[in-house]
Amino acid sequence: MTEDRPPSHATEPILQAGAPAGASRAALVVVHGRGATAQGAINLFEPLSRHGLAVFAPQAFRSRWYPSTPETELEPDDPWFAASVDRVEACLERAASVGVGAERTVLVGFSQGARVVAEFLCQSPRRYGGAGILAGTVPGVSSGADDRPAVGSLEGTPVLLASGEDDPNVSSSGLRSTAEFFESIDGDVDLVITPDTGHAVSDEAFAWLERRVEAVLESTTR
Secondary structure, eight states, rough: OOOOOOOOOSSSOOOESSSOTTTSEEEEEEOOTTTTTHHHHHHTTTGOOTTTTTEEEEEGGGGGGSSOTTTTTOOOOOOOHHHHHHHHHHHHHHHHHTTTTTTGGGEEEHHHHHHHHHHHHSSSSSSSEEEEESSSTTOOOTTTTTGGOOOOOOOOOOEEEEETTTTTTTHHHHHHHHHHHHTTTOOOOEEEEEEEOOOOOOOOHHHHHHHHHHHHHHHHHO
């Protein structure tokens, strides 16, 4: 790490879009990548918008969740990383304040944001509406799912791990180790590696997320 003091993510806003309080039946938490913004994440995932869906997007301090390059191996207890993971929990608290629980909330992160969401799932495993880990992996499982202990259960939460086959920042071995880890804590994992995608969100990933959001919304009307 190049800096010792953790960032003040808590001083940054959590943007809200979509359904207002009283009309929210499901929630979507979107966590942006390095150099991006919360508003940019809302715009990126606007195709997932549906009637009754509240959207929450945390902003990182200076638009980065931690000061590392893609090659830097993160430690789960790194203070920068811990401060980032806390913002996902803050978004879930916002969702709860409009009447939407974790089991009806879909968590999505891209690049740095994907690693933040992945670590949050490791630290707070329970049933969620779904999770999309896009162009990122779980820290600490680069060489195998046994690299860190599994604690708790995702209770069958659908989890998408998606990356480009030619993504320079994410290795296929890291993705497969991440898939094994989430399966070890009872995640229902779909691993999608697409050609010619690079470091971006594929059409296949968007389609998976659209189906998941629709499934969560439909479950609230039964």
